[in-house]
Amino acid sequence: MPVRAVIFDLDQTLLDRSASLLEFLRWQSEGMLRSDLENPADFVSRFLELDDNGRVWKDEVYRRLIEEFDIGRWRMEELLAVYESCFCGFCVSRTGVEQAIQELAANYRLGLISNGKTPFQERNFRALGYAEVFDSILVSEAVGLRKPDARIFRLGCSELEVAPDEAVYVGDNPIADIKGAREAGLRTIFVPVDSDTVCEEADATCNEMGALPDLISKL
Numbered sequence: 001m002p003v004r005a006v007i008f009d010l011d012q013t014l015l016d017r018s019a020s021l022l023e024f025l026r027w028q029s030e031g032m033l034r035s036d037l038e039n040p041a042d043f044v045s046r047f048l049e050l051d052d053n054g055r056v057w058k059d060e061v062y063r064r065l066i067e068e069f070d071i072g073r074w075r076m077e078e079l080l081a082v083y084e085s086c087f088c089g090f091c092v093s094r095t096g097v098e099q100a101i102q103e104l105a106a107n108y109r110l111g112l113i114s115n116g117k118t119p120f121q122e123r124n125f126r127a128l129g130y131a132e133v134f135d136s137i138l139v140s141e142a143v144g145l146r147k148p149d150a151r152i153f154r155l156g157c158s159e160l161e162v163a164p165d166e167a168v169y170v171g172d173n174p175i176a177d178i179k180g181a182r183e184a185g186l187r188t189i190f191v192p193v194d195s196d197t198v199c200e201e202a203d204a205t206c207n208e209m210g211a212l213p214d215l216i217s218k219l
């Protein structure tokens with residue numbers, strides 16, 4: 001079947017989460033918390049350790065940071081609310097994504113499926129600046145389904161009015177993205193966060209986002 005739709009993961013696929021988070025944390029530690037922290041760089045690196053690549057939600061991260069850095073003048077809820085409402089202001093795409101999206105939008109229907117909180121993930125995605133060319137945006141908390149559950153991929157396909165075998169899923173997580181989408185009947189493209197990671201189950205691997213339209217046309 002020819003490919004008619006391309007569906008993307010958000011974190012570390014479209015969104016350069018590492019770079020975005022680093023910029024946000026620099027602002028939070030050197031700007032917002034400037035009178036509270038002796039060494040803002042230590043706060044940033046400890047946040048990144050506790051965050052564990054996004055696996056730990058920020059209520060727990062901030063609770064620990066307040067204790068370890070002795071900044072009880074701030075409540076966890078305040079720091080968390082700032083993260084939830086301001087992170088989008090620092091969101092940047094991975095290199096090559098914007099060009100790839102513009103090219104793909106001319107030939108395919110586009111969708112997003114992200115595991116995460118709503119409306120946090122929708123805001124972060126919209127901040128990247130190309131949401132208007134997407135016809136379906138699904139966030140796990142909003143729809144009550146999480147990748148790798150095949151049902152969330154099928155829901156994405158039905159919103160785009162394509163069959164699963166007419167869609168490609170693009171993501172960086174071998175289990176949640178690649179295994180899940182395969183089980184739902186989609187073709188898959190693996191986007192490694194670093195070039196050493198391999199995912200043999202994927203139909204193709206994209207090391208450089210600018211190459212994505214070409215890779216999809218050859219599936």
Ligand SMILES: [Mg+2]
Binds near residue numbers: 010171
């Ligand atoms: Mg991801």
